[in-house]
Structures are given as structure tokens and as C-alpha cells.
Amino acid sequence: MNLRTAKYMIDEMMINLGRRKGANAIAVIIMGLSLLILVVFLMVTLNLANLIDKTGEEMRLFVYLEDGMEQDVTREMQLKLLGLRGIEEVSFISKGEALTEFKERLGEESDLLDELVENPLPDAFRVKTKRGYITSEFLASIAFETEKWEGVEEVRYGKKWFERGERLAKGIYIIDLALGLIIFLSVIFVIYNTVRLTVLHRRTTIDVMKLVGATNAFIRIPFILEGALQGIAASLLAIALLTAIYAFSSKYLPGLVFMRYDALAGFVVFCAILGAVGSFSAMRRFLKL
Amino acid sequence: MSPPEHRIIAGIYHLSKDLGRHFSLTDINLQVTNGEFVFLVGPSGAGKSTLLRMMYMDDRPDSGQIVVGSFVSTRVTRRTIPGLRRKIGIVFQDFRLIEDRTVFENIALAMKVTGTPMSKIKQRATKILTHVGLYHKRHDFPKALSGGEQQRVAIARAVANRPAILLADEPTGNLDAVSTRNVLELLFKINAGGTAVLVATHDIEMVQSFGQRIIYLENGRIARDHEKIFVGDVRDRMDESRVSRRAEQLSEYDIRDEENE
Structure with a gap:
């Protein structure tokens, strides 16, 4: 792949993003809101774990x-x-x-x-x-x-009290994990589906590109980049909303802990990958020979 | 000057294909040489579209072989198909333009995928758009164009990469009489420039007057293959052709339709 082709691919992505601003905005909002559920859940879990830890340390x-x-x-x-x-x-x-x-x-x-x-x-x-x-x-x-x-x-050492507390903590963790898994899977589903719809909307574009002799890479890469960008935008939206929620609720819950910044960075990367993979797998169905 | 060399650009050899629901293509043989103009005629459902699809290798024959340029249907792979498509221009009944791209961008895309430099894309697009008479509409979106204009854009896109052969599947199927005439005229013009053209249509009446080679597809076989009978420029005969008669018929039909509503 030469530089010109790479430039054309990025052009393609920019055209795709620019021409359907409304549809893209809606897609990002849908993904951002479902990601918000995930990050709020993660923050609650983090605070819960902190609370349990602290209680244990008093021991x-x-x-x-x-x-x-x-x-x-x-x-x-x-x-x-x-x-x-x-x-x-x-x-x-x-x-x-x-x-x-x-x-x-x-x-x-x-x-x-x-x-x-x-x-x-x-x-x-x-x-x-x-x-x-x-x-x-x-x-x-x-x-x-x-x-x-x-x-x-x-x-x-307050044996009975301690054992009861330990069981409670374990129960909380199990429920939290189960809930987390459900939320995680539904968020992945929502994102995958949203990206898939974006790709479906471009069916004609993809068909045309195939007809005029575009290589699979030339068709795929702009969409994958677009999916990744949508994922990043959605994750930033979710983080912005989370920050607002945190600022508001820490007035009432003084000890509330915010997510670590490296965890948030990881989250953004994760969403970029999710968007890219969503795009890629949605396209496999149209690009297959 | 030596006589023009006749090379086979596209050849179909002993092709058979099951089309489902008791339809099939059986032992199809046909060759298109360079610069030739061919009408492929047959009723709807005769397998014309499938035959064309197999020519640009979006579908494979059950048996037999298709050769286009240096590409052979039995040997072509996912990786080599883009190369084949760049040698073929394809036009459909429903135009297949990208709705959110301008006329220019639709044509430019075909050249972008082959890695053509932008300066050359602009130059070539200007030339082609002038050729099809739509240069003044280069910044319009497809929706703003009439059906005939959209089809001309689609044809411009199809020839952007200077294909050796242009395949058109019912290119006038969605068009009124005047646009049909314009599109056919354009196809003849492109053919006169040296590109082989294969037009599939169910409209036998329309094609008979031009004196071009006509291949009749009936019951899954090639029933007749009429070689070109007239010489000279077909456009000279367009005025007296059945296209214009059909144009009258169609416009009458249109008016009747409106009265009924």
C-alpha cells in the first residue's frame, strides 16, 4: 500500500463521517450512553471494593x-x-x-x-x-x-462478626461480577449492533467499491478506522458524563473515589478496538466472495 | 494501414449454471471481440443478469469457463478479482450511484481505488463528464439528477478506468424514452471509441433496428446469434429507429398513466 492509497482511505473515512453527521452523532450517543452504564457500574464496583477493604483494615x-x-x-x-x-x-x-x-x-x-x-x-x-x-x-x-x-x-478478633462480614463481601462480589458480566455483554452487543447498522447503511458504497475493483483492504480500512473513531468518541462521551455524575454525587458521598486515569485510558483504547472489530466483522459478511 | 486486429476480450465456453426454480443456463458459448457491440436479448428470468454477473465473477458457473482478458473463472481468486473488475465497466438498471457522494466523487472513487493521482483523476473526470454532457452537474448529488442523467453518471464511472469491455444490465430499464435514447447513444459513442460493449435487455423490439450483433437467449440456451448486419455509424440511423417510435409509444403511455391516476 502506498502513501496515496493510504491518503485516499483516510479521505474515504472523512467523507463517510462528514456526509452522515446526523446518523453518526446518533450512533455515538447510543454507544456513549450504553458505555456510561458500564463505567458507572465500574466506578460503583471500585467504591464498593474500597469500602470493603477499608472495613477489613479496621480489623x-x-x-x-x-x-x-x-x-x-x-x-x-x-x-x-x-x-x-x-x-x-x-x-x-x-x-x-x-x-x-x-x-x-x-x-x-x-x-x-x-x-x-x-x-x-x-x-x-x-x-x-x-x-x-x-x-x-x-x-x-x-x-x-x-x-x-x-x-x-x-x-x-470478633471471629463471628468477621466471618459474617467476609461472607457478605463475597456475596457482594459474586453479584457484582454477574451483573458486570451482563452489563459488559449487553454493551458489547449494543456497540457491535450500532456499528453493524452503520456498515449496513453503506451497503451500496461497499457494493460499488467492489464493482470498480477496490481491494478488500481499500474497502475495509476506512470503515475500520471509522468504527474505531466512533468507539473513541463514544467512550469520551461516557467519561464526560461519568465525570459529571461523579462531581454531582460526591457532594452527597464525600468518600467517593473516581476511576484511575490509566484505567480510563485503557477504557478508551478498549472502545476503539471494540468499534474497529465491530466494523470488521460486520463487513466480513458483505466482502466475502 | 493494417486491418484492426480481432482479439477476444471476453469468452464464455460451455457454460452451465443452475438458476434455481427449474431455470438454468445450458452450454452457453459466446465471444466478444475488441471494439464489438453486442446486445444480449432474452425474456426476464432467462439468466442474462446471472451471465453478466459471472462475467465480472461475482458468481461462478457450475461448469464451463469464462475468460475475460487474462482472467479465467476457474482460476480467479479473491485477491485477483479487483484486478479483473478494473478491466470491466459495469452498469445496472438501478444506476448504483452512492447517494451521499457528488457526481464527481462517484466517478473519482472508481479511479481512487486504482491509486490514480488526484491531478489525473480531475483531468480524466472532467473529460468523461464533458463526454457524457454532465460536467455542469459535477457537484450535484445523484438525487438531484434525472434517471437518465444518473445512468450517464454510472456509465461515466464505468468507463473511468478505460475498461476493455463495458457490461450493461438493462441499462435503460428504468428510463423514459428520451433518456433511453440518450443512454443508447452514449453507449454507441463509447463503443465507437474502441470499448467493447455488451448490453443485456429484454426489449427485443428496441435493439433490432440498430443492426448490431444480437444474441438471443431462450430457455437457457443461445437460440440465435445474429452478426452485425449494417455497417456504418449506428447513430446515423437513430432518428428513424424504433427508439424514436418507442419514445412516442412510451410518452403516450405516460400520459395515459397520468390520466388514470
Whole structure:
């Protein structure tokens, strides 16, 4: 293919785009709106995952110690805990601190505690696990391990609550994935169909080009480029609308996270490919010999 | 001066083709030499269009062979067909112009696909459009033209790449008498310039007066093949020809039609 032919192909694309502005605009709007559903869904999923992650990160494991332990023993135990796999932070909470915290939490009803002769709360370690280690299996294994240590009275991490939360998160992910798949497939269908209609509209053009001896490449490439451009335009439209939706809803939901820019760039590329492939496969039916 | 050389431009050899619904083409043999003008006549459904389609290799014979230039139907592939189409001009009853392109662009497209430089496209398009008498309408869209004008644009497009043969499938089928006359005249003119022309039509009456070679297709076979009987320029005889008589008939018909409405 020489330069002139390439130029003619681009000319063809420009003529096609320019002569049917209305039809092209409608096609881009239809594709853009269906892509909007997809990106809104992706943003909701992203925020949902963030929320679940954050909730998990709040998770702490408490190692309660027996009464009357020497300070260097507890110090050693702290280091031992820190040495375990997947542990990010271990802080010591003395029984005194624990009582103060407890009192603070009770507020006005803290007078109840004044009746106490001695502090019934034990010394404890508050253990924070690293991200990626926040699973019920891992927490159970840490609990199982440390409970055997000498001087450890009990290990707690809200087992039931945590497992329930984990199941809930899993359920949410499964529903989200199923929904995502359905939305994804219908968006692909809508885009493919829209591009296909564009190609069908040009049936005469394609027939004529074949009759005057155009090679398949000469016929195809302008349409493929056009499909890709339509995909890009539609994805930009979807992103613009998403930005507006984000700006509006983050007034009411302050912690809302926007899509990452590289993900958005990937999305644009994906839509370009989708448009091009849609064009290509729609034409295969007319170009076959 | 040596006599003009007679080369076969398109040849059909022992062609058979099942057309479905009990119609078929059987053992068709015909050759068109360079610069020849041929009418292919037969009733609707006789397989004229299919025969033409097989000549530009949009369809394949069940048996037998078609040779156009250096292209052989049994050996042609997807990749070589564009090369064949550039050697053939094709005209249809329904014109097949691209609606959203101007007259000039429709003609230019045929030359663009062959990679002709733009300066040459402009030059050639100007020449052809002047030839078919539509240069002043080069910036119009097909819808703004009459049927006869559209067909002339289609013919201009068909000859843009200087084909060795022009195939026309009922080129006057959608036209009134005056346009029919103009289109036929144009086809004769193109033929006079050296391009072989093959016109398929069901209108036996129309073609008989020109003295051109007429091939009759009946019941799937070639019933008769009348060689050219007159010599000289056919356009000289157009005035007394049946075209004009038919023109009168048709215009009467048109008026009657309007009265009925």
C-alpha cells in the first residue's frame, strides 16, 4: 500500500463521517450512553471494593495476657508477634490504658466502673495485620498459634462478626461480577449492533467499491478506522458524563473515589478496538466472495 | 494501414449454471471481440443478469469457463478479482450511484481505488463528464439528477478506468424514452471509441433496428446469434429507429398513466 492509497482511505473515512453527521452523532450517543452504564457500574464496583477493604483494615486482633507479667517478657512477646508473617503493627495496651479507654467509651455511665475495687481488665496487644492478610483463615491461624504461647490468656478478633462480614463481601462480589458480566455483554452487543447498522447503511458504497475493483483492504480500512473513531468518541462521551455524575454525587458521598486515569485510558483504547472489530466483522459478511 | 486486429476480450465456453426454480443456463458459448457491440436479448428470468454477473465473477458457473482478458473463472481468486473488475465497466438498471457522494466523487472513487493521482483523476473526470454532457452537474448529488442523467453518471464511472469491455444490465430499464435514447447513444459513442460493449435487455423490439450483433437467449440456451448486419455509424440511423417510435409509444403511455391516476 502506498502513501496515496493510504491518503485516499483516510479521505474515504472523512467523507463517510462528514456526509452522515446526523446518523453518526446518533450512533455515538447510543454507544456513549450504553458505555456510561458500564463505567458507572465500574466506578460503583471500585467504591464498593474500597469500602470493603477499608472495613477489613479496621480489623484488629487482640492478644490478652495473663496477669502479673514482667515488662521484659511482654516486650519480648511483642517482638515475637511482630516477627510473625503478615503482621504490620503491634501495640501494647496496659490494663490501665484499657480501663481508661473503656471508661471513655461508656461516657456518662462510667460511674458504674467506680464501684470496682481493682482493674479487672488484662494487659493486651493490639495487632494490626497487613493488607492482603485480612482473611478469616489467616486470623484464625494467628489466633491458634499465639494462644499456645506462655503468658497468653486469650486471643480475640470478633471471629463471628468477621466471618459474617467476609461472607457478605463475597456475596457482594459474586453479584457484582454477574451483573458486570451482563452489563459488559449487553454493551458489547449494543456497540457491535450500532456499528453493524452503520456498515449496513453503506451497503451500496461497499457494493460499488467492489464493482470498480477496490481491494478488500481499500474497502475495509476506512470503515475500520471509522468504527474505531466512533468507539473513541463514544467512550469520551461516557467519561464526560461519568465525570459529571461523579462531581454531582460526591457532594452527597464525600468518600467517593473516581476511576484511575490509566484505567480510563485503557477504557478508551478498549472502545476503539471494540468499534474497529465491530466494523470488521460486520463487513466480513458483505466482502466475502 | 493494417486491418484492426480481432482479439477476444471476453469468452464464455460451455457454460452451465443452475438458476434455481427449474431455470438454468445450458452450454452457453459466446465471444466478444475488441471494439464489438453486442446486445444480449432474452425474456426476464432467462439468466442474462446471472451471465453478466459471472462475467465480472461475482458468481461462478457450475461448469464451463469464462475468460475475460487474462482472467479465467476457474482460476480467479479473491485477491485477483479487483484486478479483473478494473478491466470491466459495469452498469445496472438501478444506476448504483452512492447517494451521499457528488457526481464527481462517484466517478473519482472508481479511479481512487486504482491509486490514480488526484491531478489525473480531475483531468480524466472532467473529460468523461464533458463526454457524457454532465460536467455542469459535477457537484450535484445523484438525487438531484434525472434517471437518465444518473445512468450517464454510472456509465461515466464505468468507463473511468478505460475498461476493455463495458457490461450493461438493462441499462435503460428504468428510463423514459428520451433518456433511453440518450443512454443508447452514449453507449454507441463509447463503443465507437474502441470499448467493447455488451448490453443485456429484454426489449427485443428496441435493439433490432440498430443492426448490431444480437444474441438471443431462450430457455437457457443461445437460440440465435445474429452478426452485425449494417455497417456504418449506428447513430446515423437513430432518428428513424424504433427508439424514436418507442419514445412516442412510451410518452403516450405516460400520459395515459397520468390520466388514470
